[in-house]
Amino acid sequence: MALYGYAGKILRLDLTARKATAVDTARYRRWGGGHGMASALFWDFCRDKTIKDGRDPANVCCVMPGPFSGTIVPSGGGRCEVTGVGVGMDPISWYTRSAIGGRFSAMLKYAGWDGVVIEGRASEPVWVEIQNSEVRFRDATRLWGLDTWATQDEIWRLQRRRRGTRTGWHDLNDRAEWGAADQGRTTQLSAIMTIGAAGEHQTAHAALIHDAGNGAGQGGFGAVWGSKNLKAISVIGTGSIEVADPAALLAARLVVKEKYTASWERPDFWTWSRLGNLPRPIIQSTPPTPDRRPQSCQGCNNGCRLRFSVGYGNESACQETSWYAPFIGRLVKDRIKAGEINLKAADIVQRYGFNSFVYQTGLHWLEHLVEEGALGPGRRIHSDLPWSQLGTLEFAEALTRALSTRTDIGADLADGWVQAARKWGREEDLHTGALQFSYWGWPEHGYDPRAELEWGYGSIMGDRDTNTHCFNAIFTSVSAAVAYGLPLRLEAGELVSLVAKKLAPYAKDRPEVLDFSDANMYSEAVAQLVRWQQHYCRFWKNSTILCDLKWPDFYNTNVPSLEGATGSPDGGEQVFWKAVTGEDLSFEGGVERGRQIWNLDNAIWTLQGRHRDIVHFAPYLYEHEYEHGELFPFYMWPCRDGDGKWAYTDLMGRKLDRAKFEQWKTTFYTLEGWDTASGWPTRRTLEAMDMKFVADALAAAGRLGREGA
Numbered sequence: 001m002a003l004y005g006y007a008g009k010i011l012r013l014d015l016t017a018r019k020a021t022a023v024d025t026a027r028y029r030r031w032g033g034g035h036g037m038a039s040a041l042f043w044d045f046c047r048d049k050t051i052k053d054g055r056d057p058a059n060v061c062c063v064m065p066g067p068f069s070g071t072i073v074p075s076g077g078g079r080c081e082v083t084g085v086g087v088g089m090d091p092i093s094w095y096t097r098s099a100i101g102g103r104f105s106a107m108l109k110y111a112g113w114d115g116v117v118i119e120g121r122a123s124e125p126v127w128v129e130i131q132n133s134e135v136r137f138r139d140a141t142r143l144w145g146l147d148t149w150a151t152q153d154e155i156w157r158l159q160r161r162r163r164g165t166r167t168g169w170h171d172l173n174d175r176a177e178w179g180a181a182d183q184g185r186t187t188q189l190s191a192i193m194t195i196g197a198a199g200e201h202q203t204a205h206a207a208l209i210h211d212a213g214n215g216a217g218q219g220g221f222g223a224v225w226g227s228k229n230l231k232a233i234s235v236i237g238t239g240s241i242e243v244a245d246p247a248a249l250l251a252a253r254l255v256v257k258e259k260y261t262a263s264w265e266r267p268d269f270w271t272w273s274r275l276g277n278l279p280r281p282i283i284q285s286t287p288p289t290p291d292r293r294p295q296s297c298q299g300c301n302n303g304c305r306l307r308f309s310v311g312y313g314n315e316s317a318c319q320e321t322s323w324y325a326p327f328i329g330r331l332v333k334d335r336i337k338a339g340e341i342n343l344k345a346a347d348i349v350q351r352y353g354f355n356s357f358v359y360q361t362g363l364h365w366l367e368h369l370v371e372e373g374a375l376g377p378g379r380r381i382h383s384d385l386p387w388s389q390l391g392t393l394e395f396a397e398a399l400t401r402a403l404s405t406r407t408d409i410g411a412d413l414a415d416g417w418v419q420a421a422r423k424w425g426r427e428e429d430l431h432t433g434a435l436q437f438s439y440w441g442w443p444e445h446g447y448d449p450r451a452e453l454e455w456g457y458g459s460i461m462g463d464r465d466t467n468t469h470c471f472n473a474i475f476t477s478v479s480a481a482v483a484y485g486l487p488l489r490l491e492a493g494e495l496v497s498l499v500a501k502k503l504a505p506y507a508k509d510r511p512e513v514l515d516f517s518d519a520n521m522y523s524e525a526v527a528q529l530v531r532w533q534q535h536y537c538r539f540w541k542n543s544t545i546l547c548d549l550k551w552p553d554f555y556n557t558n559v560p561s562l563e564g565a566t567g568s569p570d571g572g573e574q575v576f577w578k579a580v581t582g583e584d585l586s587f588e589g590g591v592e593r594g595r596q597i598w599n600l601d602n603a604i605w606t607l608q609g610r611h612r613d614i615v616h617f618a619p620y621l622y623e624h625e626y627e628h629g630e631l632f633p634f635y636m637w638p639c640r641d642g643d644g645k646w647a648y649t650d651l652m653g654r655k656l657d658r659a660k661f662e663q664w665k666t667t668f669y670t671l672e673g674w675d676t677a678s679g680w681p682t683r684r685t686l687e688a689m690d691m692k693f694v695a696d697a698l699a700a701a702g703r704l705g706r707e708g709a
Contacts, residue, residue: 003029004244005067005580010041011113011135013128015228016057016120020128020135025114033066033114034081035097035542036597041117042083042095043600043694049607052092054085054220055202055227057121063193063233064115065105066545070241070298072249073576074256074275075550077299080105080216081542084118086464087220088204088416090441091614094463095604097542098221100193101297102214104235105545107191111237122229127155127194130235134178140231147351148196148209155234156189172238184238194232195222196353198404202226203414205355205403213305213315213346214297217355218442218464244582252579255571257301260556260564272477272489273556274469274549275565277302302550313343318549320346323359324396327367331391345396352404357465360630361436361443362417363399366409368434369426375409381424383409416441433620440464446630447472449621451637451651453516457530460617461668463605468541469548470533471499471514478636478648489557492638493646498555502566505588507532516651517639522664527671532591538601539594540573596689599681602674603694606703612665612679622658626651675705682707 003025010023023041031037043049046060054061061084068076078101086096108116111132125140143151162177163170172183191210198206199222206222207215225231243249257263261276271277294303295315305317313321324345328338349356369375370387377384385408389395402410412420418441421429429435436444438456442465449456452475458466474495481488490498496511506528507513512520513529520526541551551573553564565571567587574587585593602610629635629652639649669676673685682705686695698704 002242002244002582004242004582005071006033007109007112007114007239007241009113010037010115010117011130012045012117012119013135014120015118015122015126015137015230018122018126018137020137023117030593031597032539032543032593033069034064034079034545035083035538036593036600037066037115037543038062038064038081038083038097039095039597039600039604041115043604045117045119046085049095049604050609051085052608054087054093054224056085057227059085059224059227061118061221061224061228062115063108063118065109066543067580068544068546068576070106070109071243071580072253072299073544073546073580074253074299074301075297075547076544076576078102078106078297079545079547080108081545082208082216082219082221084219084221084224085608086218087202087206087223088419088441089464090416090418092609093220094440094608094610095601096219096463098208098216098218099542099545099548100208100210100214100216101547102191102210103298104191104193104210104214106298107188107235107237109237109241110239111235112239113235116233118225118228118230121227125229125231127232127234128230129155129159129190130233130237131172131178132183132237132239134183136177140229143231144200145197148194148353149212149351151194151196151232152192152211155192155232159190159234159236170236172236186236186238188236190234190236192232192234194353195225195230196351196404197401198222198352198354199226200231201404201406201414203354203404203406203410204416205358207349207353207355209350209353211315213317213320213350215320215350215353215355217357218467220355222353222355243580245579249576249579252571252575253301256565260553260558260571261301262558271557272473273553273558273564274473275302275551275553276556276558297547300547300550304549308343310340312340312347316343316346316350319360320349320356323349323356323363324391327363327391329391331389341393341396344393348397348400352400354400354404357445358417358443360446365417365429365435368429374424374426381409385409417443431619431623433624436618436620438465438618438621444630447475448626448629448635449617450626450655451475451516451635453521453526454529454533456617456621457526457664457668458533460615461530461665462534463601466533467548468533468537470537470541470552470554471529474499474514475635475637476631479632479634482634482636482648483632488648490555490562491646492648494562495555496638496646498562498564501563502552502554503529503532504567505591511646512640514638515640516637517641517649518654520640522657522660522667524667524671527664527668530668531671534598535591535594537594538597539590543594543597544573544577544590546573596691599672599686599689599691600694602679603681603686603698606680606698607701610679612669612677615665615679616658617656617661621656622661623655625653625655627653675707675709677709678705680705 207217291309296303402408552566556564
């Protein structure tokens with residue numbers, strides 16, 4: 001049976017023995033690809049699932065495209081999932097995930113591989129070179145110490161010299177190096193994923209970087225690679241991916257373009273749809289030049305990244321383009337200069353391979369410590385960094401260097417910021433909210449758990465800040481409209497009805513799941529919303545793989561009916577699945593597969609030491625009301641009043657109730673079919689999903705949930 005959408009084999013790298021072997025993709029086909037396939041591979045190849053730090057040599061790291069990778073599925077052709085036990089979380093570094101865009105996943109598929117499984121630890125620094133079906137382990141001693149951009153430049157230089165590049169073509173037929181098989185020619189450069197100084201020093205927030213601005217930041221996977229002495233993986237392929245129905249795939253893409261996406265002929269600059277926006281930058285700074293253009297991940301019908309004529313800030317997007325923005329204006333008043341600093345600060349974190357997400361709240365905390373007199377030269381927390389220059393480009397470089405190389409305060413922060421707070425005697429800051437690290441040692445995303453419930457609840461029931469924007473567009477669209485006096489494209493009641501139509505199977509046509517009012521925030525309805533998001537994302541978003549910022553498309557103001565592409569019979573996720581793989585899988589069937597992957601992940605967390613007793617938020621969320629917004633001075637969300645009438649309501653001014661949240665956890669565990677006393681999966685639940693092998697492993701470890709408990 002043809003594996004449409006797949007290359008047919010997965011690359012298994014044993015770094016200890018420097019050995020490469022192939023795994024048959026068909027064995028893991030039920031898990032889809034991406035995250036699902038990675039979790040199943042981790043389950044099979046990680047012998048010790050009790051490890052609690054990703055730098056343990058027993059950790060298995062998977063880099064997994066999905067069946068959509070390398071195809072023309074809108075906002076689905078260039079994504080890649082990275083999984084394994086993470087670094088720097090608290091109290092346990094869970095098995096976790098990150099995602100990365102660009103072209104690496106597509107190139108890996110074109111080389112004939114559906115993913116990479118990384119095991120063991122090399123005795124010396126190595127980089128792995130993949131050229132179609134051939135794999136070589138290369139000495140990376142001279143690459144160690146280079147930043148992420150310099151590393152890629154040096155690998156390309158070595159490859160160009162070996163390949164004898166002529167007239168823009170790269171001849172891959174170096175028979176002395178790769179054998180007699182025809183490797184072909186290409187105009188493409190190898191796609192490279194690499195670490196920088198943060199990864200080499202195994203710091204908690206080290207990222208994997210690809211090209212100029214694609215990063216897998218969450219999880220600390222740069223530290224995982226650094227611990228394995230793996231500097232980089234390069235891949236170049238001259239093959240292709242066979243899809244089941246090319247005509248249907250092209251037709252579905254055109255439907256998305258013509259029906260659901262705004263165009264330059266009929267622009268809708270205030271569209272509220274996710275999939276339907278015109279290509280535009282996601283950037284929170286003033287650019288230093290108007291000369292710019294959008295840039296996309298491979299196969300995307302949208303462009304959220306930028307390329308500037310000035311040559312810096314290129315290809316970065318979203319958070320890394322704004323981490324330094326709140327501090328620049330204090331010392332730099334010139335608008336153009338501030339924009340230049342902001343973009344160059346984005347380049348700094350990309351080159352060091354440092355996850356700027358930690359800065360969003362962490363840097364505010366460090367500033368608080370400086371202002372309090374606790375941090376600085378000769379103070380209780382000693383630091384020689386030039387804190388008076390916070391806001392300058394020089395300070396951004398100095399701080400990122402320190403945190404990436406374990407120097408100055410970076411020595412204490414390298415294993416996690418909550419851990420450093422304890423070391424410094426600053427646990428009080430987790431109670432006051434000065435340190436807004438909400439869950440599992442991760443910083444708050446800017447979408448406060450006291451307001452945006454599905455974000456906060458999904459994060460604490462999972463493994464990390466969820467970074468899942470399925471419903472978050474409601475807050476950003478409505479709050480931006482109110483803040484800037486823009487029209488409300490959809491009234492609250494209309495919006496929740498449109499969204500609820502898409503929430504099959506168990507939240508379908510239940511608009512109350514989106515009611516985040518005080519009276520409903522601990523309800524069964526909200527628990528169903530959280531379940532739906534986790535299950536939908538584990539398959540349709542993280543395994544196929546679709547872009548988090550474009551899918552799901554619940555409502556769409558480019559369409560007369562206002563119904564979005566998600567689940568639709570012409571441009572829905574299941575339409576692309578069938579066109580690519582040939583399998584007639586329903587939208588609901590994909591959500592069910594996501595439930596299986598979610599249960600497999602929970603089984604791994606259970607073996608690592610998860611128990612409901614440690615599933616709780618940071619203290620400040622229970623002890624203080626939400627009074628300050630990251631983006632706006634209010635947090636607008638659809639809520640029902642006592643008469644059942646819907647309206648957009650400001651959700652600031654409240655805190656979480658510890659006892660009621662514990663009751664909500666019991667509701668959630670019950671709906672999932674897990675042991676409510678422990679949060680562990682039960683045999684009945686697992687076997688109903690054809691996961692007896694998981695139940696048996698949990699039982700052998702003494703960590704199988706009790707039925708009916």
